[in-house]
Amino acid sequence: MRCNTANRTIETDINNAFTQRPNLIDDLNYTPFTIGFDKTVVEDFTSSAAGSTTITLTWSSFSEANMTHYRLLKSDKSNGEFKPIGNDFSRKGDVQSGENYKYIDTGLSPETTYYYKLVVFNGDTIQQTFGPIEAKTNALEPTNTHTPTRTSTQGRPTSTPPYPISNSPTPLRVLYTAVQQVPALKAV
Secondary structure, three states: EEOOOOOOOEOOOHHHHHHHOOOHHHHHHHHOOOOOOOOEEEHHHHHEEOOOOOOEEEEEEEOOOOOEEEEEEEEEEEOOEEEEEEEEEEOOOOOOOOOOOEEEEEEOOOEEEEEEEEEEEEEEEEEEEEEEEEEOOOOOOOOOOOOOOOOOOOOOOOOOOOOOOOOOOOOOOOOOOOOEEEEOOOOO
């Protein structure tokens, strides 16, 4: 048996005279051979700021052989202590096919750099670690709000009408109510 990595083939010589087994070649045509990876193959592990308080992490696998789940770790320093975030991700792919994954890290501080690692587990055993990768949250976006503010007037106050005067298709009717003070009655 030969493994030719340049041609990506596995070659074998079958000698019926040696095995003394009839139809060995026919039997091999129906024998399932699985050629795959002995470890998970992660194609990419990337991050992007999704806002001022969120970062999106994505990764894709080519194969998910000999693994059970992924775990994301985060730190505020590239060589700092990395702590788990979120729940573990159970594998969705298998030996022959991978999957795409996405996690959104929320509740972060604006304009702050974070570092992430992706850890591949087989049961409780770490199989591989990818990263760290770096991501920075965006700056806060200004929010335009109308906030009425009282201001003091220097000098003599001026009079301003209580309503704007304009031509309106709806007639404006102002009602005035007169209040007269009545002297209190005295008991005799």
